Amino acid sequence: MEQYLTSLFGDTIWVHILMGVPPLVFILLYALVVIYLEMKMAAHMQDRLAYMRTGWHGLLQPIADMLKLLQKEDTIPAAADKFLFLLAPYVVFIGTYAAFAALPFGSAYIGSGINVGVFYILAISSLVVVGLLMAGWASNNKWSLFGALRSAAQIVSYEIPSALAILAVVMMAGTMNLQELSAMQTGGIGHWMILGGSLPLAKKLIAVPLMLVLFLIYYVSSMAEVNRTPFDIPEAESELVQGYNTEYSGMKFAIFYLAEYANLFAVSAIVTVLFFGGWASPFASLMTGPWWSAFWFVTKGMFFVSLNIWLRWTLPRFRVDQLMYMSWKVLTPFALACVVGLGLLLVW
Amino acid sequence: MNPVAEYFGDIYRGLRTATIGMRITFKHLFTRAVTIQYPTVKMKLPERARNRLYVNMDDCIGCDQCAMACPVDCIQIETIKSTPEDNLGTTSTGQKKRLHVPVFDIDIAKCCYCGLCVYPCPTECIKMTDVYEFSEFDRHSLIYSFSTMTPAEIETAKMKAKKMEEEAAAKKAAAAAAAKAAAEAKAAAPAVPVPPAPPAAPQQQKPE
Numbered sequence: 346m347e348q349y350l351t352s353l354f355g356d357t358i359w360v361h362i363l364m365g366v367p368p369l370v371f372i373l374l375y376a377l378v379v380i381y382l383e384m385k386m387a388a389h390m391q392d393r394l395a396y397m398r399t400g401w402h403g404l405l406q407p408i409a410d411m412l413k414l415l416q417k418e419d420t421i422p423a424a425a426d427k428f429l430f431l432l433a434p435y436v437v438f439i440g441t442y443a444a445f446a447a448l449p450f451g452s453a454y455i456g457s458g459i460n461v462g463v464f465y466i467l468a469i470s471s472l473v474v475v476g477l478l479m480a481g482w483a484s485n486n487k488w489s490l491f492g493a494l495r496s497a498a499q500i501v502s503y504e505i506p507s508a509l510a511i512l513a514v515v516m517m518a519g520t521m522n523l524q525e526l527s528a529m530q531t532g533g534i535g536h537w538m539i540l541g542g543s544l545p546l547a548k549k550l551i552a553v554p555l556m557l558v559l560f561l562i563y564y565v566s567s568m569a570e571v572n573r574t575p576f577d578i579p580e581a582e583s584e585l586v587q588g589y590n591t592e593y594s595g596m597k598f599a600i601f602y603l604a605e606y607a608n609l610f611a612v613s614a615i616v617t618v619l620f621f622g623g624w625a626s627p628f629a630s631l632m633t634g635p636w637w638s639a640f641w642f643v644t645k646g647m648f649f650v651s652l653n654i655w656l657r658w659t660l661p662r663f664r665v666d667q668l669m670y671m672s673w674k675v676l677t678p679f680a681l682a683c684v685v686g687l688g689l690l691l692v693w
Numbered sequence: 694m695n696p697v698a699e700y701f702g703d704i705y706r707g708l709r710t711a712t713i714g715m716r717i718t719f720k721h722l723f724t725r726a727v728t729i730q731y732p733t734v735k736m737k738l739p740e741r742a743r744n745r746l747y748v749n750m751d752d753c754i755g756c757d758q759c760a761m762a763c764p765v766d767c768i769q770i771e772t773i774k775s776t777p778e779d780n781l782g783t784t785s786t787g788q789k790k791r792l793h794v795p796v797f798d799i800d801i802a803k804c805c806y807c808g809l810c811v812y813p814c815p816t817e818c819i820k821m822t823d824v825y826e827f828s829e830f831d832r833h834s835l836i837y838s839f840s841t842m843t844p845a846e847i848e849t850a851k852m853k854a855k856k857m858e859e860e861a862a863a864k865k866a867a868a869a870a871a872a873k874a875a876a877e878a879k880a881a882a883p884a885v886p887v888p889p890a891p892p893a894a895p896q897q898q899k900p901e
Contacts, residue, residue, distance in 0.1 A: 390718040394728040659714040675704060 364456055368445035371643075372607045377407040378647075379606050383654050390658045417595035422485060425592065429483035433476050434593065434600040440472030441607045448614050449524040451624050451639030462523040463511050466615065467504070470570070473608065474500045477579070477589050480601075484592035492588020495665065496572060496579030502672040503569040503576075509680035510563035513555075513687045514619045517542055523615075527623025527642075531633070537622040544690075551690055555683050560620045562680050566672070567612035568653060571605060575660040578668060613649035614642070621645055743806045743821040746799050748839040752784040752818035755792035759810035759819050767803035768810060771796035773850045776857045784816040793854075795840055795847040801827070802835040 350360045381396075381404065388395030396403025421430060444466045446456035459465055474497050481493020517538065518526050529543065530536045539556050541549030569576040580588040590601055617623055622645070624638035632641070663671070729736055738744075755772040773793040775781050781790035810819055829835055842850070 386722065389722045389726065392721055392724055392727050394726045394730075397728075397730060655715060655718060656711075659718040660711060674700075 367454060368456055375610055376603050376606050379650060380407045386654050387658050414595060414599040419595040419597060422592050424485040426483040429479045433480035433483060434597045436479060437473050437476030438600050438604040440470055440476055441604045441611060443469045444611045447523055449527050449623060451635050451642055453635035455524045458524055460522045463515060463521045467508055480589040486592050488586045488591045489589050492579045492585045496589065499576065499579060499668060500570050502669060503566040506562050506672060506676035506680045507566035509684055510559045513559050513684045514538055516687060516691060523618045527618055527625055530622040531625040533629035534627040539620040548690055555687050558679060559683050562676050564616055566676055567616065571608045571612055573653060574657040575663050577662055578665055609650055609653060610646055614646045616649050617645040738823050742823055743808045744825040745801060745822050745827055746804060747820055747822045748797055749818040750839055750841045752816040753794055754784060754788055754790050754816055755794040756815060758813040762809045762813050764807060764809060765803050765805050767800040769796060769798045773854045776853045786816045788816055793842065793850045795842050797839040798836055800836045802832055
């Protein structure tokens with residue numbers, strides 16, 4: 346796509362601006378879909394119906410919600426640090442949006458084909474923590490600060506197992522560029538990383554359980570990184586009101602929400618690319634091509650988003666000590682063991 | 694317990710219970726929702742549900758028994774006696790109506806839906822209906838007036854009743870006076886030796 350745009354506009358700034366548009370459009374559209382999906386899944390898992398009044402089965406409700414949030418009063422607490430308070434939601438959103446740059450939306454489009462892809466995503470999504478801390482601190486509210494501190498502790502500790510899981514996959518693939526990683530996994534379901542990638546069959550048998558464990562580790566820690574139940578202790582509405590969100594209202598609150606959902610897709614997309622073939626079709630050469638690859642990427646991403654929603658409405662929230670126990674005493678040692686095991690397998 | 698076994702056991706149990714939970718929520722994802730789309734779809738009420746009161750004024754005889762039974766005093770009834778020439782008709786149970794009922798107010802905001810007013814009614818004219826959506830913006834709109842009489846009718850009924858009462862009172866006064874006179878006469882008769890009374894006695898007997 347970048348080449349096509351360069352041929353149209355020459356090597357100007359417009360190329361880069363236009364390259365940045367698709368993820369933004371995608372995030373906005375996806376937010377509408379995922380809000381609806383989340384509410385409907387939540388309701389049906391509890392034998393309820395959720396929205397039914399706006400449009401057919403409440404299909405227009407996300408739009409109504411958005412319009413409502415746009416109209417809401419945007420309050421700033423008198424004792425808040427105004428500058429940081431205003432800045433925080435944008436920092437959070439930028440952190441998430443920037444991560445989309447290295448996600449390959451199909452074989453023809455990737456925001457930026459940098460060869461440090463996953464590493465860049467890991468680094469840039471740390472900006473989210475800064476934003477959340479900013480929000481918590483600037484609100485000048487004990488709940489907000491507690492939420493922000495918990496969030497920082499959580500994200501920082503879960504970045505370790507998730508980084509180790511990513512490291513293992515990168516070791517196997519030999520590249521950090523998600524576009525290349527996806528391209529490597531084309532040619533049917535058997536080439537997906539979860540099934541051992543392109544290793545010879547004998548090695549695959551050992552690699553599959555390791556990859557399965559790595560997938561679980563990455564999925565769990567990514568769930569913790571996006572602050573969703575059962576890892577929603579930074580928000581924990583029954584303990585902390587809404588955590589760092591407490592003092593926010595109107596559009597700024599909506600931006601936090603948007604960033605959370607966008608982040609959810611980003612981590613689901615990374616799971617997809619690392620373990621489930623990215624945009625590669627599961628049927629070898631069937632249903633391939635730029636559009637089909639975009640379709641597969643979004644479908645697989647949405648599958649993991651739904652899985653996340655499913656888990657959210659199944660499991661109760663962890664306690665802070667349980668959260669730390671899980672990260673440091675379970676996920677990290679297992680991830681290390683898998684990295685070592687996979688390393689031995691690769692050099693063998 | 695062996696700490697190593699406990700550690701791995703905990704992990705196993707964690708994964709297993711999570712999948713059990715997920716299986717349950719997945720099953721519920723496809724079970725029928727229990728939601729009733731309330732304003733459009735309504736739950737069927739039980740047969741003897743007690744909701745808004747209704748009074749069929751055609752059958753009301755103004756006996757005031759419902760108002761007396763009411764534990765919260767939300768029923769207010771006023772009655773006017775009918776004259777013999779007024780024919781108020783009979784109730785559907787065949788009772789003759791003898792009283793005008795110009796006021797039959799139920800303050801439904803006070804009503805506690807106990808249904809105690811329904812049982813004493815001799816003509817079964819006050820009853821609980823199945824209407825339960827009657828919220829109002831003004832509290833005073835919740836005072837229901839069931840009386841069917843127009844102000845003019847009430848006025849004439851009052852006049853007639855007053856007239857009748859006056860006539861009756863006059864009659865009564867006259868009767869009382871007569872009785873008194875008779876009693877006095879009787880009392881006077883044995884007391885013949887007392888002279889001043891005799892001229893009065895025949896005089897009083899004349900108008901009778």
